[in-house]
Amino acid sequence: MSFILSDSILKLGITADLDSALAIDLLPINLPIHTTDNGLQIPAAFNELQSNSKIDRIIQLLKPVIKQTLAEGSVDFNTTPVFWLLPELAIEDNQVLIDWASQLKTQFPELFSHAKTQFFPFGSSAIVMALSAVQALTTSSDMTKVCLIAVDSYYHALDNLLENNACITPETGRGMMPSEGVALTCVNSSREGLNIEYAKTDRATEWQLNKSVDALLYDVAGYLKSNMKSSNIDQFYTPSNGLDNTSDAWIEAYGRLSGHLSRTTQLKQIGLLSGEVGCVSGLYHFMHLYHAYQHGYITGNTLQLAISERLYQGVHLYSWTGKD
């Protein structure tokens, strides 16, 4: 089964413009500088919003996006379920997720009219779980359209990140560019378009992460070898954000793919350009590679690896059929 995307909106900290965000690897965007409360200047991409807490900020980020979608009226939320891709809110217990859920329901009741609407609190890997659910739903029912929404912000985590030397400061010299964003798109089943050739998820804590990613890439290699006509990976969307522990995991496992890489394989490290957008990155990269296929910027097979902050990992292998 193939998918096409519609009704896309993407508002990232670095740019609120959908087209700029989708062409970020081709048309560079100036590095945004954020001044912290102590007057420290660091690369960070945040919207100008006043917020008291993370959920408060999430609601503010979502408001204009939901408003725009409802105003355009091209998505009927009575017939289209919404899959919410959220940060890893329910690892120890469900309380935070329950709080978020009730806030979202209060703020955006229109988006909860469909019975199949559900939450995927799995961070950036949630895209893999959500698309599997979309596939299951569209094959088992006559439903053809699902709306995906991802939202996250590092704004209220900034002090914490600075404390852990995770940002780029004159002292550290390297690190991530914290950001935030909202992504919304509708996945429509179709005869042509983007194909998901392979999907797999795993869970592992920080200490087991490298092993888990290694196993995922090993499985991808096995699948490519036995099931695909062309076993080459032409693009690899990595979960890079500038932090060593994120890149170490896939760099160490990269050798697993050796038989499927060529001199022309491109590494797409979108996170280094857009900044870390948390759980939005899974959906954002998915939209980015869809757009690239659609316009003929990329061809062949594309691998997407997502590593959530705390527990989940996922891979997707894509190809494209039909119009470009």
Next chain:
Amino acid sequence: MGVLSMSLLTDLLAQREQFINADYAYKSNVDKNRLQLLACARLLAKKNHPFFAEAQPKTVLLALQQDKSFSPNQQFLLLQLNATIHDNAGIILERLYQDKESELHPLASKLALIMKVDDLPLSVKYSQATFNNQLLTCYYRQQWSTLHRVQMSNHNVSSLTQLYIAVLQESLPSESELTTDFITLDYINSELFELYVVRLPFEQVNKVIELLSIDKQNTKLIIKVMALSGYSQFIPLLARYLQDKNHTVDAYNSLNILLGDQLALIIPDKVQSNSDQSERIEDLTYYGAKILHLYESSLIDSLAPRILMGKNIIKGQLVHVFQFGSQSHRRVASLHFTHCKTRLQSQNTTQSPLSHVDVEYYAQPEIVL
């Protein structure tokens, strides 16, 4: 936003021109530049940029004519960008053929070639330049019967067009005799002449060089012809030119085309890429003797009779050069492809390794998006 993207677009166009014949730029650089131009044009179209958002061929061509800030080549690239994002190359082509006053009119047939749409039928009613380009398109597309028909019909055409018709046949009839025509018509610095030279056997290339050398001004071209022909027998001659400071740079470029990485084993990188030009020339002259010695002692590795980038000119090598060679190597590879007998087979494979790489691409790279 609009202003920003437009200045970016101008920068990208300037960057392209730098890449065209450079030996430091590779396919990946050019591909990236192309995708950036496309992304930029799409973004501008979305923001209602008056040129890129416009899908009416008539208005598009008029806008190009009125804007004097771009060179004709750049205008032609902008036209291709517009045709790509609106996916209407066919209509633009028809309109361009009607637009006889346009500076771009002679390039109409090139548009068909590059955008992979059917060309309009050949017609001597078009200007000479337009018609000659139509003949080239037929040649690149191996439409031998059409070319044969043109040859047979007794149209009253210019002597230059007659030369085009004579050269662009499936088999070259009168070989080096055509060189005299090229010289008389002052057409030796042309795409047609290059297409002609790469098809000649060694003895004929020698005759061409002999004829060219009557005029001292042609030395630069002779050095280029040696590289285009690919015959490794020219290496000692090029080594001697390397020793002559007036021709060192040209001889170096030609040796680099022929030998590629092999040259790096002979001349240190430090010398090859010295940014002080007079020092570089001075140093390079000393390596002429070394190359002569290595050649005469058969110490240059695996030297086939006809080489490009150090290897025998066969289809596999040409494909390799096209994928991984520098821009200057890729250009020569494309010229060889036009006469390479194996070309027909390569076209039949479904996923040709040469997509967006097609031979047509490079014979005149400055106008290909």
